[in-house]
Amino acid sequence: MFHEHYMHTNDTAKSASEMQNHASGNQNNLKQSKISNEEKAAARQCTDKMHKPAQVMSWTIPVYISTSDNPQNEILVYALLDSGSSHTFITQSTLNKLHAKTITQNMNISTLTNTEETKSVKEAAPGLLVRGYRRQKVLKLPICISQSKIPSNSDDIPNSMSVQDWPHLQHLAKELISVEEGNKLELGLLIGSNLPQVFISRQDIAKGDREPFARLTDLGWTLMGNITSETIQKVVANHVDIVVNRSVAAPLSRSNIAFRVKPETHDDDLEKRILKILSSDFESTISDKTKTLSIEDISFLKTMKEQVHKDSDGYITMPLPIKCEPSRHNNSKSMAMNRFKLLQKKFTNPTFKEHYYAFMKDIISLGDAELVPESEVENPKSWYVPHFGVYHPKKPDKIRVVFDGSAKVGGMCLNDHLLEGPDQLNSLIGILLRFRKEQVVLACDISRMFHQFRVVDRHKDFLRFLWFDS
Known part of the structure; x- marks a missing residue:
């Protein structure tokens, strides 16, 4: 029950000076000409882009979380939409900010990096509410299991700058959170498949098979795919950071998440x-x-x-x-x-x-x-x-x-x-x-x-x- 992970390559191309020296060496064989300030700026911009690692967007979206007891006290955090996780998880720091009531839950938890089920006692918070960053519709979350931290990579989280290089998505910049505001948020929530409503597509915007696409959910717009241009992707990576959040959790009780009908025993x-x-x-x-x-x-x-x-x-x-x-x-x-x-x-x-x-x-x-x-x-x-x-x-x-x-x-x-x-x-x-x-x-x-x-x-x-x- 484990599936694809998403990854972010944290590689570095040649330095700007190396590339400029290389360019200068080639131009020694050509007729020297005066280079304008505008051309230099364009060259620097191109070089800066070559330094950027390939960015693969995850289905992460800013949301407001609150409790049913005090819906006015809303906390803005990032939420990862993870259809591969059987349960919904919330960070302990987010629970503390909400002053949410919790219960103790015994769990069997298995992940991609630990396929053996691990038994543990977790705090679980019932009665939490969530709504999108620019949405008024409020959804009731299933019981959220407390987690000290949800692994994330800030480069993989979409923001208003993520669509600037893609004409078919540029009009969504106003729908996405700004870089400045997004940098202040933590990944505080992972919504699993026990809230299927958030995975329903209300609208998709796509162009080519290998280009990023946008999806409108009940929590707002999110991006999926590689937002780095094809030329930049050719840079050879010597280091890869992989972030895996997929997990399967099951309460330690005779009533479990999945059921199978068995014939009568003779x-x-x-x-x-x-x-x-x-x-x-x-x-x-x-x-x-x-x-x-x-x-x-x-x-x-x-x-x-x-x-x-x-x-x-x-x-x-x-x-x-x-x-x-x-x-x-x-x-x-x-x-x-x-x-x-x-x-x-x-x-x-x-x-x-x-x-x-x-x-x-x-x-x-x-x-x-x-x-x-x-x-x-x-x-x-x-x-x-x-x-x-x-x-x-x-x-x-x-x-x-x-x-x-x-x-x-x-x-x-x-x-x-x-x-x-x-x-x-x-x-x-x-x-x-x-x-x-x-x-x-x-x-x-x-x-x-x-x-x-x-x-x-x-x-x-x-x-x-x-x-x-x-």
Whole structure:
């Protein structure tokens, strides 16, 4: 998702004296003539142009930024229109001048120079407004992510002088900011593709394929292309400054910027997924590295720390990490009943039926599951979880019954209502290194580990399932 960068060549041609000496040397073979002051001035002007680096204009435009709370307090800054960035960014200095209210946002950010996603905590400012330098139309900005600095090159920013050498654009000089005023501004805003309105062309002025063109947007006129004449471009560059601003940012949450519709998951797909999990108990992760916790992760850890306790029987008892409670009178019971009817068809296999019944008998007799009292059966504040059985390829005589929290009803499943929690798995590399550290290794397997934890009474009804009376 990274694309073209824009660049500015900061090269230097031969000095004026060298060029003049060269010109004088050539003229020694010609008849000497008197050179007028006007001709000297023209020669100096030509030489000065040869010193100028090639300038490639970026879609940068002066804008006024304000807050919805105080729209009269407007700050004039440059804004870079960057359709390749997924989010909108604002410099911290601009936020400070606006006295804008901010929130903390955990982000995954990747750029052209750092393709690996970097997790970081950023300030984000909602409710900001923007309008063009010579425009009255006010646009509402999406949430702006704070950035200490947005890289820029002042030579790449269009101004009233940028169009002087191009007849088809000269009439736009009055629409563009003056050099003097533009030099006072900082690049304080980068508008990404989450505000597509500013990229819509209201009018284009173009001539040739290799000449600069102008575009009118809702924020005003901006230029794109190389504004240096063709003869000047022939100067050989020995130094190039490249400025890259393109970035992709994604909030650390289950709801992300882009969505993809997936087909409904069937039992066969679930079995493959479960078997994959069972076959990779020690998957190598980067969890040994320092991780930034999201707001949801912090909420999860806080809930567990404050509410996990031992009950009178000595069992660890905890609440479900509820993010938002399932709606009342949901249709999960009908969904679970349909899945239960499909399960019964598999009981035609006597071995499968024997193993499944034995598993259910164990969890009921050992107190891992209990019968719902008749007076509470119609409780609307409940959720029914379907279940199915799978076999590990290396343990064909032992069934695992999976309670499917990912089964959806009306587009939502039980897992959608729960906090995910941080990944606290140890990496495989760390496990192997610690394995070799000492002389003796102790390995053990806790029987029925999952069922050694109990759920608090107020959340038990979210874990209902259907089974036979006897």
